[in-house]
Amino acid sequence: MSVLTAAVVVVGILCVLDLLLSFGIIRRLREQNEALRDLREKQSAAEPDIMLPAGAQVGALSDVDVSGALVGFFSPNCEPCKERMPQFIEYATRYSGKVIAVAAGGAEETADIVARLGEVAEVFVEDIGDPLHTALGATGYPAVAIIGDDGVVVASGWEMSALPTLVPAAR
Structure with missing residues (x-):
């Protein structure tokens, strides 16, 4: 009977350790996700527009009509x-x-x-x-x-x- 009790206690301790490690991993993944999102926002703010942005007037063209x-x-x-x-x-x-x-x-x-x-x-x-x-x-x-x-x-x-x-x- 004491062997069975010891086995249950060991399994319980392993489950608690697993749960603590899982919480740590989840917290770390959230931190990485936030850091990646911040990096993307900074990068997109630093990148110049590849062409005129929405709301800008197109420059003059003599040979091509780009309207519409x-x-x-x-x-x-x-x-x-x-x-x-x-x-x-x-x-x-x-x-x-x-x-x-x-x-x-x-x-x-x-x-x-x-x-x-x-x-x-x-x-x-x-x-x-x-x-x-x-x-x-x-x-x-x-x-x-x-x-x-x-x-x-x-x-x-x-x-x-x-x-x-x-x-x-x-x-």
């Missing part, structure tokens, strides 16, 4: 661009307005981007500092925006989640 347009900037040497291009194409198929895509680089290196985006958008080949880049304040890739009919940026960012959700519509 979905605009995307992509570069052939950019891994995030390769990941987001299918999302942009899918979004563009549901967008009811004009779609403009900008491929950054030379004609040869952007040929694949031009071919893929040409199915859903009017595609321009430019470099940073050229008219569309300057008018929309694009400083990196990928960059996406929706421009209102009044030439004011409605939404912009480097991820498709920065744009408003669309309901499916026939083009």
Whole structure:
């Protein structure tokens, strides 16, 4: 009988120790989660906009009308661009307005981007500092925006989640 009592006491002590360790792990995970959230907030506040932010007026353009347009900037040497291009194409198929895509680089290196985006958008080949880049304040890739009919940026960012959700519509 004393062996059984001793076994029950040992199991009880092990359960209490396990419970204390579990509480410690949970507390540590919460602290790490808060630290990670704080770091992300600081990082996003420190990062400059990749293009004009929502509410900004688009600069003057003489050859292209971007009013009411979905605009995307992509570069052939950019891994995030390769990941987001299918999302942009899918979004563009549901967008009811004009779609403009900008491929950054030379004609040869952007040929694949031009071919893929040409199915859903009017595609321009430019470099940073050229008219569309300057008018929309694009400083990196990928960059996406929706421009209102009044030439004011409605939404912009480097991820498709920065744009408003669309309901499916026939083009």
